[in-house]
Amino acid sequence: MRPTWSDVTPEAIWLNRRALLRGGLGLGAAAVLAGPAAALSGKASKLSTDATPNTFEEISNYNNYIEFGNDKTTPATNAQRLKTEGWTVAIDGLVDHPGTYSVDQIAPENALEQRIYRLRCVEAWSMVVPWIGVPLGPVLGKAGPQSAAKFVAFESAWRPDEMTATPGLYQFPYREGLRLDEAMNPLTLLATGLYDKPMPKQNGAPIRLIVPWKYGFKSIKSIVRITLTDKQPVGTWQAMQPSEYGFYANVNPAVDHPRWSQATERVIGAGLFAGRKDTLPFNGYGDEVASLYTGQDLAKDY
Amino acid sequence: MTRWLNTQARRVPEWAVWLGGALPLGLLIFDTLRQRLGVDPVAAIEHRLGRTAIYFLIASLAVTPLLRLAKVNLVPLRRALGLLAFGYVVLHITAWVVIDMGLRWEQLLRDIVKRPYLLFGAGAALILLALALTSSAAAIRRMGGSAWKRLHRLVYVAAVLTSLHWLSVGKVWHPEAKFWGFVVLVLLGVRLLPRGFGSRRGGNKSVAIQ
Numbered sequence: 001m002r003p004t005w006s007d008v009t010p011e012a013i014w015l016n017r018r019a020l021l022r023g024g025l026g027l028g029a030a031a032v033l034a035g036p037a038a039a040l041s042g043k044a045s046k047l048s049t050d051a052t053p054n055t056f057e058e059i060s061n062y063n064n065y066i067e068f069g070n071d072k073t074t075p076a077t078n079a080q081r082l083k084t085e086g087w088t089v090a091i092d093g094l095v096d097h098p099g100t101y102s103v104d105q106i107a108p109e110n111a112l113e114q115r116i117y118r119l120r121c122v123e124a125w126s127m128v129v130p131w132i133g134v135p136l137g138p139v140l141g142k143a144g145p146q147s148a149a150k151f152v153a154f155e156s157a158w159r160p161d162e163m164t165a166t167p168g169l170y171q172f173p174y175r176e177g178l179r180l181d182e183a184m185n186p187l188t189l190l191a192t193g194l195y196d197k198p199m200p201k202q203n204g205a206p207i208r209l210i211v212p213w214k215y216g217f218k219s220i221k222s223i224v225r226i227t228l229t230d231k232q233p234v235g236t237w238q239a240m241q242p243s244e245y246g247f248y249a250n251v252n253p254a255v256d257h258p259r260w261s262q263a264t265e266r267v268i269g270a271g272l273f274a275g276r277k278d279t280l281p282f283n284g285y286g287d288e289v290a291s292l293y294t295g296q297d298l299a300k301d302y
Numbered sequence: 303m304t305r306w307l308n309t310q311a312r313r314v315p316e317w318a319v320w321l322g323g324a325l326p327l328g329l330l331i332f333d334t335l336r337q338r339l340g341v342d343p344v345a346a347i348e349h350r351l352g353r354t355a356i357y358f359l360i361a362s363l364a365v366t367p368l369l370r371l372a373k374v375n376l377v378p379l380r381r382a383l384g385l386l387a388f389g390y391v392v393l394h395i396t397a398w399v400v401i402d403m404g405l406r407w408e409q410l411l412r413d414i415v416k417r418p419y420l421l422f423g424a425g426a427a428l429i430l431l432a433l434a435l436t437s438s439a440a441a442i443r444r445m446g447g448s449a450w451k452r453l454h455r456l457v458y459v460a461a462v463l464t465s466l467h468w469l470s471v472g473k474v475w476h477p478e479a480k481f482w483g484f485v486v487l488v489l490l491g492v493r494l495l496p497r498g499f500g501s502r503r504g505g506n507k508s509v510a511i512q
Contacts, residue, residue: 259471
């Protein structure tokens with residue numbers, strides 16, 4: 001594969017490294033060694049909530065990433081083994097311009113936006129995350145969806161050598177899917193960072209999906225493939241337990257998970273005695289997305 | 303060796319078990335005050351209390367197998383182990399009601415009747431409550447030995463319900479829940495072995511596997 005600009009170490013940094021080696025480790029050492037993408041910034045977006053975001057420490061130490069462990073805390077350690085250099089995403093299926101694209105090609109720095117979104121997990125907890133990324137719609141638009149395309153299927157990386165999942169429990173690679181109109185909604189994001197940092201590995205580096213009106217598991221991490229298709233894709237959780245996890249997975253306080261209520265949520269970081277808050281339909285994004293489901297019975301299409 | 307163990311076990315006063323039993327609670331309070339419970343302290347407190355309850359319940363269930371198979375007699379300590387399990391169950395439920403559910407009684411009661419894992423948990427808690435209330439020597443006298451024994455056999459049901467509670471609470475069957483559920487099954491299974499099993503050399507001929 002031909003190296004792209006992102007694979008080349010800029011001359012300034014290369015020179016800096018030599019200066020560092022000569023002069024010993026200075027103050028700037030950590031920043032320089034971390035590479036060119038030590039910081040990210042995105043244009044503010046009208047679609048951001050004004051809710052106070054959780055801290056970076058909370059967001060990056062409370063993760064569901066089953067490829068790196070079954071609890072919330074181990075992914076922060078285990079995911080560091082994931083090699084994200086030279087990452088590419090295949091965009092294929094019913095598109096006019098299938099191809100393999102680098103993360104920089106999909107989400108170039110000058111196109112990045114900051115989107116502060118509420119996140120509601122199917123496990124009935126929530127947080128607020130300041131993501132940085134690009135809307136998915138224009139990315140799909142460039143690939144040229146064909147008229148037969150009705151759905152978008154997503155696939156995560158599955159690298160048994162770098163990942164620590166319990167074999168046999170899940171069928172990897174992790175998969176998710178959206179209807180094409182859901183994927184094209186302005187809220188749907190491909191995120192490459194959070195706060196002003198490149199995406200932490202436990203949060204789905206280098207590029208992940210964010211669908212803020214659906215339960216968190218829909219927002220697939222570490223994407224390697226995006227396929228336009230005419231068939232409704234089956235997600236990993238849906239395949240495992242179809243009675244509990246449907247294709248839509250819209251946040252809906254009126255439709256319980258069969259084993260627990262979805263009416264309320266515990267706000268991460270709110271303190272020991274903060275109690276719970278009421279869960280809003282579509283996680284509070286009803287104005288933007290409710291029209292996508294006109295005429296559908298969301299108790300059936302859960 | 304067995305005799306030495308038994309002598310040592312007889313020397314352990316009940317208050318020492320209580321002291322040891324308070325240790326997990328002390329550590330939990332310490333970690334809470336030091337803010338060392340991670341990003342979700344509510345879940346951490348709730349889960350640690352629940353897990354500790356299960357460990358003490360399993361410890362109390364291990365007393366009879368230890369006596370039967372290893373001839374180690376910890377029977378005098380069993381009551382404290384059982385009461386400790388019940389104590390942690392009470393704390394676990396309190397944590398759920400107060401800091402997890404935020405005293406939302408309506409949702410909480412609706413949930414109990416609707417969610418199998420809560421039904422399992424509530425069933426186990428009620429059984430342990432009955433056993434705790436009848437744990438005194440006076441209760442044994444009042445009830446009569448055989449009635450008391452029958453009632454306290456319900457601990458087997460409580461142990462199974464507790465295991466099911468843990469198994470069915472998560473998105474998937476947690477590996478730890480599976481492990482301890484297996485331990486519970488083994489400890490209950492031992493009770494099905496014939497009385498004299500393991501007491502004599504060659505005594506296991508009768509259950510030799512084909």
